[in-house]
Amino acid sequence: AQKVTQAQTEISVVEKEDVTLDCVYETRDTTYYLFWYKQPPSGELVFLIRRNSFDEQNEISGRYSWNFQKSTSSFNFTITASQVVDSAVYFCALSEKFRYSTLTFGKGTMLLVSP
Amino acid sequence: DAGVIQSPRHEVTEMGQEVTLRCKPISGHDYLFWYRQTMMRGLELLIYFNNNVPIDDSGMPEDRFSAKMPNASFSTLKIQPSEPRDSAVYFCASSLEVGITEAFFGQGTRLTVV
Numbered sequence: 001a002q003k004v005t006q007a008q009t010e011i012s013v014v015e016k017e018d019v020t021l022d023c024v025y026e027t028r029d030t031t032y033y034l035f036w037y038k039q040p041p042s043g044e045l046v047f048l049i050r051r052n053s054f055d056e057q058n059e060i061s062g063r064y065s066w067n068f069q070k071s072t073s074s075f076n077f078t079i080t081a082s083q084v085v086d087s088a089v090y091f092c093a094l095s096e097k098f099r100y101s102t103l104t105f106g107k108g109t110m111l112l113v114s115p
Numbered sequence: 116d117a118g119v120i121q122s123p124r125h126e127v128t129e130m131g132q133e134v135t136l137r138c139k140p141i142s143g144h145d146y147l148f149w150y151r152q153t154m155m156r157g158l159e160l161l162i163y164f165n166n167n168v169p170i171d172d173s174g175m176p177e178d179r180f181s182a183k184m185p186n187a188s189f190s191t192l193k194i195q196p197s198e199p200r201d202s203a204v205y206f207c208a209s210s211l212e213v214g215i216t217e218a219f220f221g222q223g224t225r226l227t228v229v
Binding site: 033035037042043044045046047050091095096097098101102103105106107108 | 148157158160163171204206208213214215216217218219220221222223225
């Protein structure tokens with residue numbers, strides 16, 4: 001069965017610090033997809049990124065970067081030079097193609113960025 | 116597109132009352148999902164539809180919960196009768212595919228049953 005573990009429940013940083021959110025997953029499929037979502041205090045879930053299991057290239061989007069490592073079954077998310085607006089709960093999620101599975105979410109990591 | 120639209124945003128109701136949550140998915144998306152979010156259990160999938168047909172409702176907690184999708188642009192989640200333990204945020208989401216593409220979420224309905 002698929003499983004996503006976000007071991008960090010809460011992280012607190014000061015503005016401009018870099019922060020990495022960890023995500024470890026379990027799956028039996030060879031083709032799967034990994035996602036990150038952001039849930040700001042306003043409550044909506046915002047899609048950030050999707051990655052398929054055959055693409056291990058790191059992705060960078062502005063201050064956000066993602067490191068996908070199949071060898072350790074991890075898909076970590078780094079925010080560089082964090083800002084107060086980055087304060088949110090971040091969810092990692094997994095789906096499996098051949099089982100046509102829906103998203104399985106981790107428990108989320110709450111990030112608090114203070115000025 | 117306006118994204119996934121849910122209504123109401125907030126609902127407060129008394130125990131025993133019927134509650135109906137509404138969702139309009141993104142046009143062209145064939146899949147619609149209902150999720151529930153609580154502190155204790157996180158995000159749980161309740162049910163999902165493909166082309167208006169329910170595919171998996173194994174996450175629906177009890178017979179008090181029912182969901183319908185009468186057409187491609189509208190879905191409802193009904194709780195009858197409601198109980199305090201149903202208090203949660205209910206999200207609707209839609210996607211082009213399942214297992215492959217990302218799902219886009221509505222803003223959620225915060226339900227409080229007193």
